Amino acid sequence: MTYAFNQEDRIRVAQELVDVAKNFANKGWFPATAGNLSIKLSGEPLVFGVTASGKDKENLTIHDILAVDGDSKAIEPTNLKPSAETLIHAEVYKRVPEAGACLHVHTLYNNLISDLLFEQGKLRIQGLELIKALNIWEENAAIEIPIVENFADIPKLAAEIGEVLDPRVPAVLIRNHGIYAWGADVFAAKRHVQAFEWMFHYMFLKLSVQRDALAGLAL
Numbered sequence: 001m002t003y004a005f006n007q008e009d010r011i012r013v014a015q016e017l018v019d020v021a022k023n024f025a026n027k028g029w030f031p032a033t034a035g036n037l038s039i040k041l042s043g044e045p046l047v048f049g050v051t052a053s054g055k056d057k058e059n060l061t062i063h064d065i066l067a068v069d070g071d072s073k074a075i076e077p078t079n080l081k082p083s084a085e086t087l088i089h090a091e092v093y094k095r096v097p098e099a100g101a102c103l104h105v106h107t108l109y110n111n112l113i114s115d116l117l118f119e120q121g122k123l124r125i126q127g128l129e130l131i132k133a134l135n136i137w138e139e140n141a142a143i144e145i146p147i148v149e150n151f152a153d154i155p156k157l158a159a160e161i162g163e164v165l166d167p168r169v170p171a172v173l174i175r176n177h178g179i180y181a182w183g184a185d186v187f188a189a190k191r192h193v194q195a196f197e198w199m200f201h202y203m204f205l206k207l208s209v210q211r212d213a214l215a216g217l218a219l
């Protein structure tokens with residue numbers, strides 16, 4: 001099956017990625033240009049627009065977005081290079097067919113929490129109101145966000161993420177690296193990243209306070 005090229009879709013997707021990049025950049029979530037963002041253009045065959053490698057996400061333009069296929073190869077001639085991590089976006093779209101956008105940021109708190117809880121293989125969060133932002137509405141709901149090792153071999157990392165991801169909980173943490181989060185469209189994916197980052201910050205502070213309280217009891 002070939003992908004029917006539609007210029008308007010391409011421009012819309014590129015503009016949406018630029019808008020999300022600006023929002024996240026304002027929060028300081030692209031330290032040293034790190035991170036990458038994508039929006040799906042077609043599921044069958046898989047084609048998505050993704051930020052090009054090495055571009056400054058704080059000053060992204062629609063000319064910094066390229067369209068790639070399920071093998072993360074550009075679908076048309078371009079001087080832009082997809083980042084190596086594009087393979088992870090492709091893996092998410094293959095594993096979660098309802099995902100329409102996938103966003104990856106490196107932040108202080110997602111790094112801290114992924115390292116602190118790495119041995120457990122997951123971060124468990126229960127009862128926080130912001131879990132509802134993930135479209136999970138049970139009272140006192142609990143979620144577990146998987147945490148994987150930060151393999152330098154990106155195909156291996158992508159496979160590991162595909163292996164552990166839980167479609168109910170739209171994110172995976174990579175130890176001391178960052179988060180991949182997704183949603184039905186870019187609006188949902190952005191909301192998910194913001195909810196997760198808030199919860200990581202909360203959990204980090206809570207763990208710190210608990211540790212200090214325990215240290216006080218031991219005195």
Ligand SMILES: [Zn+2]
Nearest residue numbers: 035085104178
């Ligand atoms: Zn990364």
